[in-house]
Amino acid sequence: MLRFILKKIGVLLPTFFGVTVVAFIFIRLLPGDPVMLMAGERGMSDERHAELMQQFGFDRPIIVQYGSYMVDLVHGDLGTSIITKKPVLEEFLTLFPATIELSLFAIFIAVLVGLPAGIIAAVKRGSFFDHTVMTGALTGYSMPIFWWGLLLIILFSGILGWTPVSGRINLLYYFEPVTGFMLIDSLLSGQEGAFRSALSHLILPSVVLSTIPLAVIARQTRSAMLEVLGEDYVRTARAKGLGPSRVIGLHALRNALIPVVTVIGLQVGVLFAGAILTETIFSWPGIGKWMVDSIFRRDYPSVQGGLLMIAAIVMLVNLVVDLLYGLINPQIRHNS
Amino acid sequence: MRRSKKLFAAICCASLFSVAAMTAQAKTLVYCSEGSPEGFNPALYTSGTTFDASSRPVFNRLVEFERGTTKTVPALAESWEISDDGLTYTFHLRKGVKFHTTKNFTPTKDFSADDVVFTFKRQQDKEHPYNKISGGQYEYFNSMSMPDLLKDVVKVDEHTVQFLLNKPNAPMIANLAMDFASIQSAEYGDTMLKAGTPDTVDLEPVGTGPFQLVAYQKDAVIRYKAHPDYWAGKAAIDTLIYAITPDASVRYQKLKAGECQVMPYPNPADLKAMKADKDINLMEKEGLNVGYLAYNALMPPFDKPEVRKALNMAINKQAILDAVFQGAGKIAKNPIPPTIWSYNDAVMDNPYDPEAAKKMLADAGVKDLQTKIWAMPVQRPYNPNARRMAELIQADWAAVGVKAEIVSYEWGEYLKRSKDKERDGAVLLGWTGDNGDPDNFLAVLLGCDGVGSANRANWCYQPFEDLIQKAKTVSDPAERTKLYEQAQVVFKEQAPWATIAHSIVFEPVSQKVIDYRIDPFGGHIFYGVDLKE
Numbered sequence: 001m002l003r004f005i006l007k008k009i010g011v012l013l014p015t016f017f018g019v020t021v022v023a024f025i026f027i028r029l030l031p032g033d034p035v036m037l038m039a040g041e042r043g044m045s046d047e048r049h050a051e052l053m054q055q056f057g058f059d060r061p062i063i064v065q066y067g068s069y070m071v072d073l074v075h076g077d078l079g080t081s082i083i084t085k086k087p088v089l090e091e092f093l094t095l096f097p098a099t100i101e102l103s104l105f106a107i108f109i110a111v112l113v114g115l116p117a118g119i120i121a122a123v124k125r126g127s128f129f130d131h132t133v134m135t136g137a138l139t140g141y142s143m144p145i146f147w148w149g150l151l152l153i154i155l156f157s158g159i160l161g162w163t164p165v166s167g168r169i170n171l172l173y174y175f176e177p178v179t180g181f182m183l184i185d186s187l188l189s190g191q192e193g194a195f196r197s198a199l200s201h202l203i204l205p206s207v208v209l210s211t212i213p214l215a216v217i218a219r220q221t222r223s224a225m226l227e228v229l230g231e232d233y234v235r236t237a238r239a240k241g242l243g244p245s246r247v248i249g250l251h252a253l254r255n256a257l258i259p260v261v262t263v264i265g266l267q268v269g270v271l272f273a274g275a276i277l278t279e280t281i282f283s284w285p286g287i288g289k290w291m292v293d294s295i296f297r298r299d300y301p302s303v304q305g306g307l308l309m310i311a312a313i314v315m316l317v318n319l320v321v322d323l324l325y326g327l328i329n330p331q332i333r334h335n336s
Numbered sequence: 337m338r339r340s341k342k343l344f345a346a347i348c349c350a351s352l353f354s355v356a357a358m359t360a361q362a363k364t365l366v367y368c369s370e371g372s373p374e375g376f377n378p379a380l381y382t383s384g385t386t387f388d389a390s391s392r393p394v395f396n397r398l399v400e401f402e403r404g405t406t407k408t409v410p411a412l413a414e415s416w417e418i419s420d421d422g423l424t425y426t427f428h429l430r431k432g433v434k435f436h437t438t439k440n441f442t443p444t445k446d447f448s449a450d451d452v453v454f455t456f457k458r459q460q461d462k463e464h465p466y467n468k469i470s471g472g473q474y475e476y477f478n479s480m481s482m483p484d485l486l487k488d489v490v491k492v493d494e495h496t497v498q499f500l501l502n503k504p505n506a507p508m509i510a511n512l513a514m515d516f517a518s519i520q521s522a523e524y525g526d527t528m529l530k531a532g533t534p535d536t537v538d539l540e541p542v543g544t545g546p547f548q549l550v551a552y553q554k555d556a557v558i559r560y561k562a563h564p565d566y567w568a569g570k571a572a573i574d575t576l577i578y579a580i581t582p583d584a585s586v587r588y589q590k591l592k593a594g595e596c597q598v599m600p601y602p603n604p605a606d607l608k609a610m611k612a613d614k615d616i617n618l619m620e621k622e623g624l625n626v627g628y629l630a631y632n633a634l635m636p637p638f639d640k641p642e643v644r645k646a647l648n649m650a651i652n653k654q655a656i657l658d659a660v661f662q663g664a665g666k667i668a669k670n671p672i673p674p675t676i677w678s679y680n681d682a683v684m685d686n687p688y689d690p691e692a693a694k695k696m697l698a699d700a701g702v703k704d705l706q707t708k709i710w711a712m713p714v715q716r717p718y719n720p721n722a723r724r725m726a727e728l729i730q731a732d733w734a735a736v737g738v739k740a741e742i743v744s745y746e747w748g749e750y751l752k753r754s755k756d757k758e759r760d761g762a763v764l765l766g767w768t769g770d771n772g773d774p775d776n777f778l779a780v781l782l783g784c785d786g787v788g789s790a791n792r793a794n795w796c797y798q799p800f801e802d803l804i805q806k807a808k809t810v811s812d813p814a815e816r817t818k819l820y821e822q823a824q825v826v827f828k829e830q831a832p833w834a835t836i837a838h839s840i841v842f843e844p845v846s847q848k849v850i851d852y853r854i855d856p857f858g859g860h861i862f863y864g865v866d867l868k869e
Binding site: 030031032033034036037038039040041043044045048052055082083084085091094095098150153154157158161164165166167168171172174176177279280281282283284285286289290293298 | 364366371372375380382470471535538551553554555559577579580581582585586590592593745746747749751752755765766767789790
C-alpha cells in the first residue's frame, strides 16, 4: 500500500511542477498590460509606466520572473496582489471556505439525487422514469449555468419569494467569521434565525452548481449499474432466490459504485469551474469570483496563486480518490 | 388603589419605553454595490467602486462637492485665500472635528494642520515614512500633475495650512475636492508606525467622515455605522451596508425583493420595468461624461480640418443615440458635458448632411478613402456598445464613399495602441469628469501635453492651447468661463473629434429612500439620505 501511495505521489510532483509553468505562462499569454489596465482611460506617462513595471518586477526577463516566483513558492509565498496589495495566500484562504461550503453542498445534492435516479433508471430500463431521468440529465449537462441561475432567481426569489436572491446570509445578521463556513459560524453566533437564513441562502446556488455533476453522476450510475446487472454473479444471486433489494443494493450497487466514486472525484474540478459563474450570479464571495476579477485585472500573482492552489486541491482530491479506489478494489493496487 | 396606581405607572413606563425603542430603532440602508473595493485608502486607487467604499463614507476633504452638484463647498477647511500670484493657497481649518475611534485606535486629538500635511506629504515626498506603504502608487495624485504642481504643504499653525504651488493652477480647489485628497489622521499614522503595522492605516481606515467602517468581507459585504461625533451632524442612517452584487440583473431582483434600497448601473433592458414599478423610484441625471471618436490629426488626410468636419457630417448621431444608448443619452456637440460650467450652448453642431459631406471630401481632394474605426472592447457609461456604434459609423461613412474597417483589441492593449502617434484610423473613447472643472476635459484630452497620450486625436493647435493655458492661470471665474467658451468654438471649427454623446445615468432606488441624489461624478453618497419609517 505504501508503495502504491508513494508511486501516486511521485506522479503528482512533476504534474505540480507542470502546473506552476502553465499557471505562470497562462496569464502572461493573455494580451494586455496590467499597468495600463490600472491607469484606464486616464493613461500614464511612459516614465511612470516603466517605474511601475520595475516596481512589480515585470520588466525582468520572463525566466528570471519565473525563477523568483518558484523561489518564493518553495518558501510558501504565493506573492502579493498588485491590486489589493494583500498576500495572495491570505486572500485565497479567506475566500476558500465559501467555495468549499457551496461545493460540498452541491456535491451532496448531486449524489443524493443523482445516485438513486441512476439506480432506478437502470433497474427500470426503458421505462418512462428512465427516459425522464436521461433526458433531464442531458438537459442538465448542457444547461448554461448563468442563464439557469438567473432563471431560478427570477422564479424562486422574484416571483415566488421562497428563497433569498443572493449572498450568504441576511445582512441584518452580523457576527465575526470564526471558521469561514457560514452554516457553522451562524450556529456558533447563537443568533436566532441566523442558521436558517444561511441555509436558505445556500439552496439556490448549490442547486445550480450541482446541476452538471448531478447529470454526470446519474448517467454514470445508470450505465455502471446496467453493466453490473448483466453480470453472472448477479444472475446467480437472483437464481439463489435473493430479494431484488438485496441483489441491487448489496451485490450490484457495491460493484457499480467503483467507477461512480471516480466520477464523483473528477467532479471536483467541474465544481470549481462551475463555481466561477455560480459565485458571480449569486454574489457568493468565493474563489471563483476572485479568479475572474483577477484575470480581468491581469493581477498576475493572484491568477498564478489561485490556479496553483485550485490545481493542487484537485490533484489532492484525485489522489484520495485513487487511494480509495485501491482500497475498494485491491486488484488495482496490485496491478499498478 | 395603591396597586392600581402601580399598575398604571408600569403600563405608562412600558408604553414610554416601547415608543422610545421604536424611535431609537436603528435605521439600516442596504446599497447593492457592484464590486469589491481594492482597498480603503482612496489615495492609492482610481476606481469609483473603491471611492464609494472609502473616501465618500469614511473621509472628508478640505473642500468637497456639494451633494448632487459639481460646485465646491467648504468642508474640513472653513475658508481659504489665494495669493494674487496664484501660487499660495491658505486654508483655515474647521475646529473640533473628531476622527473615528476603532478597536485599534482611539484618537487623542482633533483634526488639525498636521493631518493635512501628513496626507499630502505621504503622496508627494518619496522619503516620507508612509510613501512606500501598501505599494505606494498614487496614480490620481500623479495623473492630476500634482508632483509638478505642488511645491510644498506647510503648517502655519494648528488650524492654518498653506499649499505652495510651482505655477498658478486655477483648478486647484476642484482638485482638492477629489477623492485622492481625502484627509488621513497623522496621529493614527504615527501610532501604527510605532506599532510596526503601518499598512493597517490603509486597511482599517480612520477618517472624519459621516460613517465609520465596521467590517469588510471581500466580495460579500461592507458594514459602516454612523459616526456619532460627525462635525456636520450625525447621519440619519445608523447602519449602512454595501451588499456586493456584481450582476445587474441580480441587483434588480434584490431591489425588488427589498433586500437593498439603492442599486447602481441598471441593465438598460430593465429600465422600462423599473419605471413601471410603483415601489421603485427610477432617478436619472445627465452624466458628467462625453463619448467621442478621435481622428489622428497627425496622419493625412485627417490632418485637414475640412476632412474631419466632412466625416463628422456623415455621422447620423441620432441613429446612434437610438440604437446604442436606447434613448439614455444626449447628442454631444461640445467636448465638455452641459452640466459643466462654461459649456458653450451657442456652438452649432456639425449637421448630419451626407451629401454636403461627400462634396466637402471631394473638394478636399479625398477619394476612395480607406481607414479604420477602433471599437473599445468594454462597456462604459459614455459608450454602452462601441462595436455597434462603430458599425453604424462604418455604414454612415460607406454612404459617403469612405471604406472603414472596424478593429478592436483587449482593453489594456487598446489603451496602449490607441496612444500611438502613427495610429491608423479613428478611435472610439470617452471621458468621465473628475472634478467638474472644464480644464479636466479640455486640457487633459485636447492639450498639447497630451499628444501621444490622453490626447488620442494627437491634435495640438496653438490658438486652442493658448486659451486653455491662460484659463489655467486666471482665478476669476467669469474670465475663465469666457476663455473656455472660446476654446469650444475653436474646437468645433477644427473638429479633432466627432463628439458623439453624453450618457444619462439611471439609478433605481426604493420609494422608502428619502433625498438620495445622483452624484454627477458617478459616486454614491449616503450622508443626507434618510429612510421612511
